Amino acid sequence: MPRLLLVLFLIWPASVLAEPLRVVAVNSVLANFAATLGGEAVTVDMPVPEGRDPMHWRPAIAEIGQIQSADLILLNGAGYAGWTAKTSLPRARSVVTTKGFEDRFITTEETVTHSHGAEGEHSHTATSAITWLDFALAAEQARAIAAALDQRLETPVDTSTLVDGLMALDAQAREIGAGMDVPLIAAHPYYAYFGRAYGIEVINLDWDPGVPPTAAQIARLEDVLMKHPGAVFLWHRAPVEEGRIALAALNVQAIVFDIGANDEKPFLDRMTGNLDALAAALGSG
Amino acid sequence: MIRALCVLLCLATPALAHRLIVFAYAEDGQIVGEAKFGNNRPATVGEVRVESEAEEVLSRAPLGAAGVTRLEVLPEFSAGVVVHVSTEGGHSDYWILTPADLGVTD
Numbered sequence: 394m395p396r397l398l399l400v401l402f403l404i405w406p407a408s409v410l411a412e413p414l415r416v417v418a419v420n421s422v423l424a425n426f427a428a429t430l431g432g433e434a435v436t437v438d439m440p441v442p443e444g445r446d447p448m449h450w451r452p453a454i455a456e457i458g459q460i461q462s463a464d465l466i467l468l469n470g471a472g473y474a475g476w477t478a479k480t481s482l483p484r485a486r487s488v489v490t491t492k493g494f495e496d497r498f499i500t501t502e503e504t505v506t507h508s509h510g511a512e513g514e515h516s517h518t519a520t521s522a523i524t525w526l527d528f529a530l531a532a533e534q535a536r537a538i539a540a541a542l543d544q545r546l547e548t549p550v551d552t553s554t555l556v557d558g559l560m561a562l563d564a565q566a567r568e569i570g571a572g573m574d575v576p577l578i579a580a581h582p583y584y585a586y587f588g589r590a591y592g593i594e595v596i597n598l599d600w601d602p603g604v605p606p607t608a609a610q611i612a613r614l615e616d617v618l619m620k621h622p623g624a625v626f627l628w629h630r631a632p633v634e635e636g637r638i639a640l641a642a643l644n645v646q647a648i649v650f651d652i653g654a655n656d657e658k659p660f661l662d663r664m665t666g667n668l669d670a671l672a673a674a675l676g677s678g
Numbered sequence: 679m680i681r682a683l684c685v686l687l688c689l690a691t692p693a694l695a696h697r698l699i700v701f702a703y704a705e706d707g708q709i710v711g712e713a714k715f716g717n718n719r720p721a722t723v724g725e726v727r728v729e730s731e732a733e734e735v736l737s738r739a740p741l742g743a744a745g746v747t748r749l750e751v752l753p754e755f756s757a758g759v760v761v762h763v764s765t766e767g768g769h770s771d772y773w774i775l776t777p778a779d780l781g782v783t784d
Contacts, residue, residue: 454731454758458776480774481703 414545417460418467419474420447421656422525423490426535427467429659430550431542438463439655447654448522451476465541469534471498473522488541490534491524498524499585523583523652527590528563528664532556558661565668566591573675575623578614578645583629583652596621602628605635611643618643625674646674698769702761704751704780711747711773713763720745724765731758741765756782 413436418424424439431437440456441447452460457480460466468477470491491498499521525531532555539550570591577584577593580600588595596617600606606614618624626640626647640647648670653663697716702709709728713721726747728737736754739747741763758777764770 454760454774454776457774458758458778461776461778476774479772480776481779 411547414464414542416465416467417463419469419477420654422531422653422660423467423469423534423538425653425656425660426538426555427465427542429555430535430539430552431546434546434548435542441655443655445655448473449475451479465545467538467541469522469524470495471522471524472520473524488537490537491530493533493537494524494530497530499589501585521582521585523654524586525660526584526587526652528559528566529590530586531660532559532563535559555661562661562664562668563590565665569593569668569672569675575625575675576621578617578621578624578626580626580628580632584627584650596624600628600632600636602630602632602636605633606639611639614645615643618645625671627671648674698763698765698771700761700763700771700773702773702775704775707751708748709751709755709759709761709775709780711749711761711763713741713745713747713765713771715769721763721765721769723767724763724769727762727764728755729760729762730754731760733760751780755780 411434413434414431416424416427416431416435416437418427418437418439420441421439424437427435428437439447440452440460441450457476461480461482464486466482466487468474468482468487468489470489472478501519501521525534535555536552539552542550566587567590570593573593577588577595579595579597580602582595582597582599584595584597587593598610598613598617600610624645626645627650628636628647629650629652631649632647637647648667650667650671651663653660656663658666698713698721699716700711700713702711704710711726713724713726715721722741722743722745724741726739726741726749727735728749729735736759737749737752739749741747755775756777758780759775761773761775762770763772
């Protein structure tokens, strides 16, 4: 009997016996990519609580300890999730998924110029971090995850389904952009990569969907609409009723274009829904 | 006059305190904090505070020469700490040390 058990142990597929690779991701996008690519060979954790923005969330120290011990840590890069630059993460087990296209980051000059000390007058640049809304770049991030998984898993990772899906999104977005003659108005500056990739002008406001817009904010929007009648407004999450009413009063087509950063829905489904909603809004304008 | 106004502006607007770079690690029973500005100039005028997660100040010291400050690791640090550095010019930054970083074993 022991010999039989030994033979079974030796011939049983190693992947069945091995513990799943423990992966932690800084947001739902990378978590979804890892889960899609790794299947049963991985367990993926995205520790940001529901409703919190992964870009600005900071884990508790005990949570950081758990993240540090993961088999693979998926980082976005481009300054996303600032806490990851404020603690030690094991370099050998961390993947910066945008490392392959840092030369294509979008940087903006911060609007405040100040002067102090020996540095004299200067302003600072900021890097736009929501890289995955350029779906071709999202495909590169997916490939970076696949490469990291390939180094750690017994079975090669098949990227075709996910990458094909991302490139289909890219094609759909490109078609939408080609047909647009109005800009998008964004409640928050999340759409820089989307705008650049698909040739769409994006005018950024600073509205919080969870807070009723102020008179000054509405006045600013009215100014924008004077110059760009028919522009479509993007919320990054569902607004409070006052926000919805304010836009309706101005006859503005508005949609929720969820960036998917903290999301239960699979990325491809979420973005397909976003693009379909955008196309519908543009078509009805 | 202009410099004075600019310093006041920096002190009054915490949002401008964002170009200090802090790194910390544990070594030989001490926390070693290193603070420099984005142009690699060490930060030498200011304060280092070691805080618990609940923002209780557990230890503090002035910034050391060459931007390096050492503080003794205390038993109160065992759950992990946040090392805050703030400079006279209104810049601030922090670094998180977990129990594992501090060499604390269960």
